[in-house]
Amino acid sequence: MNKKIPIPSIERLCAMYQLIELLEKNGMEKVSSTELGRHLGVNANSIRKDISYLGEIGNCRAGYSLRKLRGYLIDNLEINRKRRSCIIGLGRLGNAILEYDRLFQSGFGIVAGFDSNINKIETIQTNVPLYPANEISIIVKREKIELGMLAVPAHAATESAKRLVDGGIIGIVNFSLAVIQPHPGVFVRNIDLVGELRIVSILSMLSKENILQT
C-alpha cells in the first residue's frame, strides 16, 4: 500500500473479509461492489474506495473475483496473522469467551485467563492456564501475549488495562463500560451491548420520523 488508510476503511475491509468467506462457502466466485455494499450497509462507492487501498484489483464492472479479493486482503492487511490473546475477568461473560472455539480457529487463541478472585482461578474447569490479576504484566510479557480482552467491572478496567500495557500488549477489546485512556501504540475497541441496542432503537425512531440519512 502506498497511501495512508483511514480506520473506517479498515473496519469495512475486515467486515468484507468475513463476508467473502461466507459467499465463497455458498459457492459464489464473483461479486459486485453494489452487492458487497448492500450486505455491509454502505454504498458501492465506499466499497470501491476501500478496495482501492489494496492496489489494482481489475475491472470492477465485471465484478471482483472473491478468491483474488481475499488474497489481497490477506497480503495487504495480514488479516490472517495469528496473535496470542488473554482474557481478564472470569465472570459469566469472561467464561463464555474462554470457551469460545472460534478464537482458536481464527488464530487468536486464548493462552491465559486472569481474575482477582483466587477462588475462581482454582475452581473454573478449563484447559487455559489461569492466574491472579496481579500477575497480568509478568505473564503477558513471558507468554508474548499481544491482545487482551477486558471482561471486568468498570471500576477494575483502568487498572487491568494499565497492567496489560505494562506487559507490552498491542490491542485491547474492552467489554467494560469504562473509557480506557489511549496509550501510544495500543489500540482499544469497545464492545457495548447496551450501546448497540440504543443505536438500533434510535435508528428505528429517526427512520420513522424520516430524519435518518441513509
Added chain:
Amino acid sequence: MNKKIPIPSIERLCAMYQLIELLEKNGMEKVSSTELGRHLGVNANSIRKDISYLGEIGNCRAGYSLRKLRGYLIDNLEINRKRRSCIIGLGRLGNAILEYDRLFQSGFGIVAGFDSNINKIETIQTNVPLYPANEISIIVKREKIELGMLAVPAHAATESAKRLVDGGIIGIVNFSLAVIQPHPGVFVRNIDLVGELRIVSILSMLSKENILQT
C-alpha cells in the same frame, strides 16, 4: 432536528452519551469538544458537527455543559426510551446476556428467552420466561417485544431473524457470524469479537509501518 442525521453521527452521539454519564459521575460539569474527541477517538471538528445535529447548544469555546448536552441527547434522540427485548439462543453467551443486570437498568430488560433445545428451556434457572424457538413470532407480538439479540449458531441465524421480523421486531443485535439480510424498517447491528481482534491487530501493524491515517 431539521437536518437529516447520518448513521455514524448517531453512533458517536450514543458513545458520547455514555461518556457524559461517566464524566458527570466523576464530578465534571463542562467539557470541550477536544476532550470529548480525545476520549472517543475522533477529532474535535467531528464532535462539533455531531452535536450541531441536536440544535444550538451555546458557545463551544467555553466548553459544553455536560448536564445540558445530556438533556439535548435525551430530548432529540429519545436516548433513554425503554424497549422490551428478548434473547434467542441460550448457550454460554445467551446465558451471560440473560443475567446481564445492566440491560434492565438501561431500559432494555429481557422479557423472553428462546432456544430450539427444549431441555435448556426446562433446566435453566432464571426469572425470565423461556420458550421454544418456534414460538418466537407469537411471543414477540404478544409481549410487544421491540428488540432481539441473536446468540444462535450461524446456521440458525437467518431463520431466527425471520421469526423476529414476522413478530414485528424493530431492531436486532446479531452476535452470530451470519449476515442477516436487511428488512425494511428493521435495523441490524453486528457484534463480532473476532472481527474486533482483527481490527486492533491490523491497526497495530499499519501504525508501525506508518500507513495508518489517524
